[in-house]
Amino acid sequence: MDNLAVARALEDLADLQELSGVAVFKVRAFRGAARAIEGLSEALAELTREGKLKDVRGVGEGVARRISELFETGTIAEADELRAKLPPGLVDLMNLPGVGLKTAQQVWRERAITTVDELEAAARAGKLRDLPRFGQKREDKLIVAIEAWRKRSAAPKRRPMAEALLAAEAIVARMLDVPGVLACEFAGSLRRRAETVGDIDILVSAADGDHAAIIEAFTGAPDVVEVLGKGDTKTSIVLEGGMQADLRVVPHASWGAAMQYFTGSKDHNVAMRTLAVKKKLKVSEYGVFDAQGAKVAGEDEASVYAAIGLAWMPPELRENRGELQAAKDGTLPKLIELSDVRGDLHMHTTETDGKSTLEQMAEAALRAGRSYVAITDHSETLAFVRGLGKERLRAQRKRIHEVEEGLGGAIRIFAGLEADILADGTLDVEDALPELEWVVGSVHQHLKMTREEMTKRVVRAIESGKMDCLGHPTGRQIGWREPYEIDMEAVLKAMSRAGVAIELNSTPSRLDIDEHTARMARDAGVPVVLNSDAHSVRELSQLRYGIGIARRAWLSKEHVLNTRSAGDLQAWRAARLS
Ligand SMILES: [Zn+2]
Ligand SMILES: [Zn+2]
Structure with a gap:
């Protein structure tokens, strides 16, 4: 169980407590702790093992006890008990923007509404407007809020960069220990240090031949909750907390081209390929090729850029915001370290x-x-x-x-x-x-x-x-x-x-x-x-x-x-x- 899963469990507990009428100050402690844990840069599992839980800001006696319970039993008994007493769906309802605890309780008690679907139907049918503090305006607002919520929950979740970075670094360290791995790094938006990251891209370079041991090391790690597909050079996993990580095994001669390609961004790569075409070159994840199809670069990233007349660019700049021109003109900034x-x-x-x-x-x-x-x-x-x-x-x-x-x-x-x-x-x-x-x-x-x-x-x-x-x-x-x-x-x-x-x-x-x-x-x-x-x-x-x-x-x-x-x-x- 990772930090995010713990934070979610504490948030759940707080929601359930609030709906069940537990005193506000008690609930607040769990919410505060959940937020602190989300921002934490160390693994909570380790801190628990070392007995250092209470060093974490926002984690007091009660919270620490629940976290230890989570690690021991995989669940919090109090949350399970509260959940059993409440109608399912009510927690979602409460967390809907514009609803909150009081309204959730109100529509539950007075209209027997316990799900978002039921709430939406009631609002559309004008069945809420005569409730105290409601009215037609509030009904209309609610419908808009529910539509926005549906859109948001359908969109893929992006996670904070720090969380992805810690997960990716752990994977890279693990993969570098696998026999046959020549190089391993993460690419994608994480390498570009985007503030949030959709999924983690891991590249491994290895000699030709059987990659089963490499794939096995990647999919067999203890924090993997699901394997989404397994090939000889490509596989995807879902980590605890819900992040997806993709592994690609590439030939060593294509390492630089693959790193460049999978680091992106998409806009940067499109603009770069356009420049390459003007020089009658073709850039792919395997290398840079001339009109005759002969490979002219690809082993390291700098060679890929150099082949089309560009200086190497730090990944953080690769967003097509003027970096290609600057790389051509030799005016790239010397970025802070x-x-x-x-x-x-x-x-x-x-x-x-x-x-x-x-x-x-x-x-x-x-x-x-x-x-x-x-x-x-x-x-x-x-x-x-x-x-x-x-x-x-x-x-x-x-x-x-x-x-x-x-x-x-x-x-x-x-x-x-x-x-x-x-x-x-x-x-x-x-x-x-x-x-x-x-x-x-x-x-x-x-x-x-x-x-x-x-x-x-x-x-x-x-x-x-x-x-x-x-x-x-x-x-x-x-x-x-x-x-x-x-x-x-x-x-x-x-x-x-x-x-x-x-x-x-x-x-x-x-x-x-x-x-x-x-x-x-x-x-x-x-x-x-x-x-x-x-x-x-x-x-x-x-x-x-x-x-x-x-x-x-x-x-x-x-x-x-x-x-x-x-x-x-x-x-x-x-x-x-x-
Ligand atoms: Zn402050
Ligand atoms: Zn401060």
Whole structure:
């Protein structure tokens, strides 16, 4: 059972509890845990074995017990009991946009409706309008919502890049151990680091002959729940959690051509083939061939591109957004690398909702090669995570300097804060901010505003002169929360005027800002800050997901503020404050 399956089981439990009338605060714990687990970069099964479950943010005693039960028995007894008492279909009904718990209970009790089909039929027949808080308008809205829901559930599910990356890396490591495998890598949209991934493409190169052992190693892994087809050079599997992975075994002489072909994107490959045709060449997954059918390239990717007069392009650029022209002209950007990142300017500690202490975070960041960090716990408005007010901030600052000294100055630790941008655009604990060394301003509450209101709110915070960086600027959570309405162009303009940076938050479920806004920021001259927003030492490594997005946005080292030295960062900040 993988993390996603556990998250789903906890969500199910929460749904069933809610429908059965269990106290709201109990239900909330399970939902929070499910979300935290979805974004987790370690396998929960392993953490359970090591008895480290409770180190995970959002996982308390009750949740940990259910997770252990899941791993032991494959099910949660409480969920099974609740389900047996409720009509089937009711959970789907409750999760329908525009329905929710109260309406689901209402139509169930008063109209004996327990499925989406029944609800739709009743709405179309006008049989709901006389219910309290309903009316014809609500009926019409419901019909539209159900139609959209049907369309969405028919579409193939895409999973967050981080989940696909971890699964793919595990497969590659396994395949490289199989005798006869000469090379193994993943290709497709994952290699291009798309923020979500439909399925995983794995390529293996092997000598000619029997590939049975290779195919067997791929389909026989313990996390395979279904084998979709088995050939001598091609097979597909479904992993726990529902992701599909396809394996292709290719001859070594075609390795580069196959990697190029299966990495895509489709648009990139079409444009590339058009260029090839002009040179009387043909490109396929087997190689580049001249008019006589003789192979002129294919063993490595660079040779494939070189054959049609192009420089090799990093996979993240291959979206037909100008990279082919740049490769021809020799003007490809030098993309940022993870090793360029010198600091991490957004992280939490046990002082608020983090799982690791200040010392642990600083030591782990140092081990990871960072030369500076900013400790940015939550501010006082977020009372449910014990957000910091002025007094506690002052105490934390003292501790920060002690820890810094304790580490012999090997790492610079900036005293910071993730200050809430309040509904009116002022910053939380405003009068404490001038004493701090790094302020991230973030919107966490009151997300339902009009585009105008939200833009005004955020711009006001930017113009306050009291924040350095806008945190997770759209609030989106991939797969479960849409970005809030905001005029990003106006926000970037305000930032450029005020000398404020924009965050690319690397939490796998956020990746906020996305590649399009990151490119806009670059073009607007607004510096991007690549942050982990780590809530534990483990999550410091999340930067590697954000790097993929930064590269897709054509960002180089100079576009990203935290590639600078600590001194240069302070100088950048001082210029704004002067
Ligand atoms: Zn935040
Ligand atoms: Zn944060």
